[in-house]
Amino acid sequence: MKLEQFSPEDRQIWVRAFYGFNPEEAGYIGFTHEAQREDMFRKMKDGDLVLIYGAVDSLTQVDLQRQILGFLEIKLERCLDVDRQNEASKQWKLDHSFEDRWTYGIKVVRAWRVINRVHIKTIAPKSYDNKYRFERTTKAVLLEQDEKRRAFSHPVYQVNVFGEPPIGEDDLRKGTMEEVLKPSKGIPPSFGDRNSKHEDGENHLYLMKLSTNAEMLLGNSGPHVGKALVKIGRSNDPLRRLKEVNGGFPERAVCRWALMHHQPFEDGNTAHTYETELKARFAKEFTSQAGEFYTGEWGAIERAFQLFCFSKMPKILAAPGKAKGVK
Known part of the structure; x- marks a missing residue:
């Protein structure tokens, strides 16, 4: 089963103390000793969540200590710290002489920051018991069922994870933790008066491809x-959307998204319906990387997109004509 198909009930939640919450800079949960990582690897499951709270330490910002900071979704793949850190994260470890700490990692694939921070004891009074203090700081402690229910009810907003495909601002999900874990769907189009009038009209399904192979963003194993x-x-406006998506890359990045194909449909509702159907089909035929991202053989992906769009084009019967094909 793919991670985004897991229901909240399928997932375990673990609690872990750390100095902060920075998945945009470090896309892994780290352990100082390999044996600690292997112990957690045996206990955890794909799709498990790790609830991070601010450690009681001088390295933690004072107002963040003992406060819940965010959730990490893990995938059971081993990694090393240097494979899932940006330069700022690596420098932080060097500055604090932590080169030999949190070296052995388990991959994080999605992350959410909490909206209203609360004391960890409010969410997990049993798991926060002092007898688990060492385990919370070196590995992680499993929440009990009542603690898990409280954690799922907390409001969060999604953030990007270093080493994972960047998610556009419009596609980052917000809600309670339980709500954001439900399978992703495209946002239904809406029309009417805002600050200006947004008219319905032609909408496109699009297919973008990263200019390099997937390992450039997803890591060198898997x-x-x-x-x-x-x-x-x-x-x-697929060209505008392409510009927005690529806007998340640094100017000197070695890869970019390319708009490979786009197919126009008559209005937003039609395109939205087909988008939802296309995502479901891709999830069956290829490997979902969460949300609207997929990996697979390029030729097969391209054919699947073109055939899907062709199947949705109006059929012209008993008269010569030329339909507008996939661009």
Whole structure:
């Protein structure tokens, strides 16, 4: 089962203390000793969540100590710290002489910051018991069922994870932890008066492809190695959307998204319906990387997109005509 298909009930939640919450800079949960990592690897499952709270330490900002900071979703893949850190995260470890700490990692694939911070004891009074203090700081402690229910009810907003495909601002999910774990769907189009009038009209399904193989963003090990990484979605202006998505990359980045194909449909509701159907089909035929991202053989992905769009084009019967094909 793919991670985004797991229901909240399928997931365990663990609690861990740390000096802060920075998944945008470090896409892993780290352990100082390999034996600690292996112990957690045996206990954890794909899709488990790790609730991070601020450690009681001088390195933690004072107002963050004992406060819940965010959730990390893990995938049971081993990694090393240097494979899932940006330069700022590496420098922080060097500055504090922590080169030999949190070296052995388990991958994090999605993350959410909490909206209203509360004391960890409010969420997990039993797991926060002092007898678990060492385990909370070196490995993680499993929440009990009543603690898990409280954790799922907390409001959060999604953030990007270093080493994972960047998610556009419009696609980052917000809600209670339980709500954001429900399978992703495209946002239904809406029309009417805001600050200006947003008219319905032609909308496109699009297929974007990363200019390098998937391992550039997903790491150098796993079934995605050598495969294409693609993004599918809907927009009334695919070229503008391409610019927005690539805006998340540094100017000197060695990869970019490329708009490979886009197919226009008559209005937003039609395109939205087809987008939802296309995501479900891609989830069955290729490997979902959460949200609207998928990996697989490029030729097969391209054919699947083109055939899907062709199947949705109006059929012209008993008269000559030329339909507008996939661009």
